[in-house]
Amino acid sequence: xxxxxxxxxxxxxxxxxxxxxxxxxxxxxxxxxxxxxxxxxxxxxxxxxxxxxxxxxxxxxxxxxxxxxxxxxxxxxxxxxxxxxxxxxxxxxxxxxxxxxxxxx
Numbered sequence: 078x079x080x081x082x083x084x085x086x087x088x089x090x091x092x093x094x095x096x097x098x099x100x101x102x103x104x105x106x107x108x109x110x111x112x113x114x115x116x117x118x119x120x121x122x123x124x125x126x127x128x129x130x131x132x133x134x135x136x137x138x139x140x141x142x143x144x145x146x147x148x149x150x151x152x153x154x155x156x157x158x159x160x161x162x163x164x165x166x167x168x169x170x171x172x173x174x175x176x177x178x179x180x181x182x
Contacts (some may be wrong), residue, residue: 086117093151097143102135104179106144110171115161122156123148128167137161 083091094112095105106112107125114126125144127139154178169182176182 080169084113084117088114090115090123090148092118093147094109094144095141097147099130101178102130104172104173104176106140106175108173108179110167111140113152121154122158123127125157125159126162127159128162130167132163 088094091107091112094115095107097106098104099109102109103117107132111129112125112127114124115126118124127144129140134140141159141161144159148155148157169177172180172182
């Protein structure tokens with residue numbers, strides 16, 4: 078994500094999503110690089126474009142549920158729309174510096 082193009086609220090949402098872990102890798106989905114886009118429409122709707130580390134991710138639905146629940150814990154009246162894409166395919170170059178440190182990369 079190009080952080081220079083997103084709002085302060087969207088940055089806060091990304092920080093909030095650092096509480097959502099990939100259950101298989103035990104690192105948060107933001108530092109893992111799974112969030113491609115996050116947009117707040119200004120009218121209580123958050124749109125997320127994301128991927129999984131593999132198209133056959135067995136816990137993909139769990140991750141999506143955890144995203145929605147995490148946002149709704151803080152913003153109970155918000156709607157969350159999640160679009161899962163596999164292009165570009167996820168790879169380790171998408172992991173943040175913090176994520177690389179945690180993973181030992």
